[in-house]
Amino acid sequence: MKTTLTTTALGLILAAGAAGAQDLRFMCYQDGSECAVWEEQLAAFEADNPGITVTVDEVPYASILESLPVQLEVGEGPDLARVTDYGGLARYMLDVRPYVSDAAAIEARYGQSLAWARVGDNNADGIYNIVDQLTATGGFANKTLFDQAGVEMPAPGSTFAEWAEASRAVRDAVGVDFAMALDRTGHRFAGPAMSYGAAYFDENGDPILVDDGFRNFAEQFVAWHEDGTMARDVWAGAGGGTYQDAAAEFINANLVMYYSGSWQIGRFGRDIGDAFDWVATGGICGPEACTGMPGGAGIVGFNHTEHPEAVGKVIEFMARDDVQAAVLAQTRNIPANSELQAQGIDYQGVSDDVKAALTVFAASIPTFSDTAYQLQGYANNRAIFTATPARLTQAIVGELSLDDALTRLDADIAEAVAQ
Amino acid sequence: MLKATATQLYDGAFNLFERPMLALQRLFGQSRIAWVFLLPNLLIFGLFTFLPIILNFVFATTGGDRILLDDRPFVGAEHFASLLDCESYFDPNSCHRDLFWRAVGNTGWFVLMQVGFMILFSLITALILNRDIVLRGFFRAVFFYPVLLSPVVVALIWKWILQRNGVLNAGLEGAGFGTINWLLEADWAFFWVVFVSIWCNMGFYVLILLAGLQSIPTDVYEAAEMDGTPRWRSLLRITLPLLMPTMLVVMVLSVIRAVQAFDEIYVLTGGGPGSATTLLIQYIYDVGFATRPRLYGLAAAASLLMAGVLFVLTMMQLAATRKQSGDN
Known part of the structure; x- marks a missing residue:
């Protein structure tokens, strides 16, 4: 009898505990060490919040892009995730404003990036995302190759044409394979296109992809592939809207100048080490402007979660200045938090190359054009980012004339917007 | 000795299955018993082969970018027409x-x-x-x-x-x-x-x-x-x-x-x-x-x-x- 009572009591206690436990799943991708660093921080959160556990599931970036939206569409998936496609996932995001204790502090610190998720039917003052890695597109140059070739590196504020000429000279002098490369995505293409005068939107805020500015850079871009300035392997080496970068070529010192973004800094610091000197060029200019594209990964909660309050607590914890500072110091990313931007981050154990690159990219972010921010916050930007490489590659490999490719590109975007 | 044990085991196993089989035969009749044996396979086949084919038809005749069928408007043969729309x-x-x-x-x-x-x-x-x-x-x-x-x-x-x-x-x-x-x-x-x-x-x-x-x-x-x-x-x-x-x-x-x-x-x-x-x-x-x-x-x-x-x-x-x- 006594045993039965004890067992029953134990069962009830366990059941009550299980009912009270709030187990959250956090789907996380990382460019460097972001997921591991968040896992450490979340252990501290769990200690302060008994009853809430957060399990970090590290996944490849492709899963965030391709699997996560399908899971969310059917009401499944994690409670939180680290994402970059704010517009595409906006409809599934949880507004945590009702669950945070100091919404004003979050608004003051993350106001600019909060706007990226306030699209579609989302609340205009909702708190949906905490960006833990502000990114900027821009260039990297292999300084050692420039030195070996005896070619002067273009000064800050130089144009793409000047970089192309200098990179070709270095390539020819030292005999590496590639002069320039640009990641295979419309996101990386957008900054240079805007610098060539692409407006992307009309006065009503509706997308107008192909205008004179866009066409001018597209013509130049295709011509650079034809004359061998651009690494053909990156854009012609894949089909459809598949993303492809040239980081491995840069790390292997086989590429003179690489247009990518600040998220590569940590990887370059780790993988290049002291094999050669490299520098961040920051934004590069065109005839009309000198802008790159902002962007960034952030943590969002989802509205199908059974524990919205717990998700709100996690997001508020992640937004804290001290937590963000600790994470950014280890992940070597640029803060989206304005307080931390002003204070600066004490990056731990980084080389001079990495420190200088972080400074250059951080300084370039305020100089980006309004159009760049508008495109980053545009709900259908992912359609533009995937259609651009799909169609321009057809022009690069000669499947379509550039005119036909641009006409098709316009039609693709019009159809995407109509959906 | 060994043979006798084996025969006993066989008989035991046979009897174990015989009774439920006979009961099933009595319940469904000899002509319908085959369906009882086929049913598990038919269910799996239907669930994982025929149902997805039917769903494929439903998706092909509905539009939008949502997965749940309630959120997908009927568009008839629009997708087929769009795919087949060619001058040459x-x-x-x-x-x-x-x-x-x-x-x-x-x-x-x-x-x-x-x-x-x-x-x-x-x-x-x-x-x-x-x-x-x-x-x-x-x-x-x-x-x-x-x-x-x-x-x-x-x-x-x-x-x-x-x-x-x-x-x-x-x-x-x-x-x-x-x-x-x-x-x-x-x-x-x-x-x-x-x-x-x-x-x-x-x-x-x-x-x-x-x-x-x-x-x-x-x-x-x-x-x-x-x-x-x-x-x-x-x-x-x-x-x-x-x-x-x-x-x-x-x-x-x-x-x-x-x-x-x-x-x-x-x-x-x-x-x-x-x-x-x-x-x-x-x-x-x-x-x-x-x-x-x-x-x-x-x-x-x-x-x-x-x-x-x-x-x-x-x-x-x-x-x-x-x-x-x-x-x-």
Whole structure:
């Protein structure tokens, strides 16, 4: 009898505990060490919040892009995730404003990036995302190759044409394979296109992809592939809207100048080490402007979660200045938090190359054009980012004339917007 | 003693099943009992085969980028009309869905080249391996080995061989020849896609053809030899006709597999350069999952069109098989 009572009591206690436990799943991708660093921080959160556990599931970036939206569409998936496609996932995001204790502090610190998720039917003052890695597109140059070739590196504020000429000279002098490369995505293409005068939107805020500015850079871009300035392997080496970068070529010192973004800094610091000197060029200019594209990964909660309050607590914890500072110091990313931007981050154990690159990219972010921010916050930007490489590659490999490719590109975007 | 125990065990096991079986027979009747045994399989087949086919039809006739059917408006045959909207089916640029028609064209060429050359090479290999050659067992294993590899592994191996600084170009450079960007030139990329696909699938068909060759009675060859028939004539008049039923099986299987080719090509070329190696399955994947917005309806319609073509091809081949069986 006594045993039965004890067992029953134990069962009830366990059941009550299980009912009270709030187990959250956090789907996380990382460019460097972001997921591991968040896992450490979340252990501290769990200690302060008994009853809430957060399990970090590290996944490849492709899963965030391709699997996560399908899971969310059917009401499944994690409670939180680290994402970059704010517009595409906006409809599934949880507004945590009702669950945070100091919404004003979050608004003051993350106001600019909060706007990226306030699209579609989302609340205009909702708190949906905490960006833990502000990114900027821009260039990297292999300084050692420039030195070996005896070619002067273009000064800050130089144009793409000047970089192309200098990179070709270095390539020819030292005999590496590639002069320039640009990641295979419309996101990386957008900054240079805007610098060539692409407006992307009309006065009503509706997308107008192909205008004179866009066409001018597209013509130049295709011509650079034809004359061998651009690494053909990156854009012609894949089909459809598949993303492809040239980081491995840069790390292997086989590429003179690489247009990518600040998220590569940590990887370059780790993988290049002291094999050669490299520098961040920051934004590069065109005839009309000198802008790159902002962007960034952030943590969002989802509205199908059974524990919205717990998700709100996690997001508020992640937004804290001290937590963000600790994470950014280890992940070597640029803060989206304005307080931390002003204070600066004490990056731990980084080389001079990495420190200088972080400074250059951080300084370039305020100089980006309004159009760049508008495109980053545009709900259908992912359609533009995937259609651009799909169609321009057809022009690069000669499947379509550039005119036909641009006409098709316009039609693709019009159809995407109509959906 | 041992025999008696075994008999007892058998009787015990038989009795264990006999009673419930008899009860089932009484319940359903002898004529309907077969359905009881088929039911589990039918349920699984219905759930995982027929239901998805029905859902595919539903998706193909509804629009939008949502998955849940309640959120998808009915659009009738709009997706099919959009896919088939062409001024000339031989000029993808004149089609509304140019990438679909490029994928159709690529798939057609791929099936023609891959199936044609694969059957030819498989037949030659099977004929050689059927002879009494040295290390026959070893060579049979060697040809079958790529079949055991994952298509992704196969594609990665060949990517390392074919990329700009890969093994093949290093060899060519070492031998004093120029290098070629094998995967960046449309024609070369297509050639290698066909080659790799043949390389990794051939062993399976060699095995089937080998079994077919070994089932041909040897006395037919002995009779031909006694008549002084040359070897090439035996091949044409004895081997190939008697191997034809096996060849038809190989053809049906290889055509279906070729139309469904995706993984090794996706890893090897990503469908590029441009759309030079994009086949139908990749088009369906791209439209439905990889690009934004996700056009599930269009992807479903494209997959149904592809299924229709496959169905017709299979029926034609089965009709040929039946005709041949009738002739024989």
